[in-house]
Amino acid sequence: MFHKEGHKIILSGLVAIIAITLASHFLMQNELHKKILVSILLLFFILILQFFRNPKRKPKVKDHFILSPVDGKVVVIEEVFEKEYFKDKRIQVSVFMSPINVHVTRYPVSGIVAYSKYHPGKYLVAWHPKSSEENERTTVVVSSENFGKIMYRQIAGALAKRIVNYAKEGEEVIQGSDSGFIKFGSRVDVFLPLDTKITVNLNQKVKGGVTAIAE
Numbered sequence: 001m002f003h004k005e006g007h008k009i010i011l012s013g014l015v016a017i018i019a020i021t022l023a024s025h026f027l028m029q030n031e032l033h034k035k036i037l038v039s040i041l042l043l044f045f046i047l048i049l050q051f052f053r054n055p056k057r058k059p060k061v062k063d064h065f066i067l068s069p070v071d072g073k074v075v076v077i078e079e080v081f082e083k084e085y086f087k088d089k090r091i092q093v094s095v096f097m098s099p100i101n102v103h104v105t106r107y108p109v110s111g112i113v114a115y116s117k118y119h120p121g122k123y124l125v126a127w128h129p130k131s132s133e134e135n136e137r138t139t140v141v142v143s144s145e146n147f148g149k150i151m152y153r154q155i156a157g158a159l160a161k162r163i164v165n166y167a168k169e170g171e172e173v174i175q176g177s178d179s180g181f182i183k184f185g186s187r188v189d190v191f192l193p194l195d196t197k198i199t200v201n202l203n204q205k206v207k208g209g210v211t212a213i214a215e
Contacts, residue, residue: 157186
């Protein structure tokens with residue numbers, strides 16, 4: 001199953017591969033070169049399919065846990081001053097996504113979307129310390145019954161050039177359901193109250209909508 005954000009790209013890629021393959025039979029005389037070209041095209045298409053895959057994960061609401069919004073590896077757990085919305089200290093948990101990870105973003109908690117904003121910006125590498133504040137990004141705050149307001153931020157990276165965010169202010173959302181997509185990147189930061197108990201460790205691999213990162 002593939003994410004809807006990739007349908008056009010997958011179809012375009014398939015059409016391009018077929019066209020180039022057919023053209024090669026008429027324009028290229030060397031059979032080895034034809035095979036090499038077709039192999040490269042197929043590999044490229046497989047990578048596209050890999051990137052836009054969207055495995056079925058039925059949301060199982062876990063009221064007393066905050067779930068990771070994305071698949072990837074935990075790269076930051078630290079106390080920071082969040083200055084966009086809360087303007088106070090929070091615990092930041094950041095998950096980095098490699099190109100082979102599922103890139104669907106999911107709601108970490110159930111509740112009402114209190115804030116949703118897109119910010120244009122740079123395309124620093126995702127692990128750069130300033131990427132959270134200077135890169136292209138979207139910030140979403142969900143007001144939950146058990147945790148209060150929880151913020152997560154989708155951040156573009158050096159390769160990610162398109163952030164998709166479905167969160168709309170005032171909308172009721174369900175933990176683990178689809179909240180967006182980051183095409184060809186990158187990282188998501190979650191900002192939690194200081195008294196939150198973190199349940200993951202640095203460099204731990206997590207699954208979006210499945211792994212509890214805090215309670």
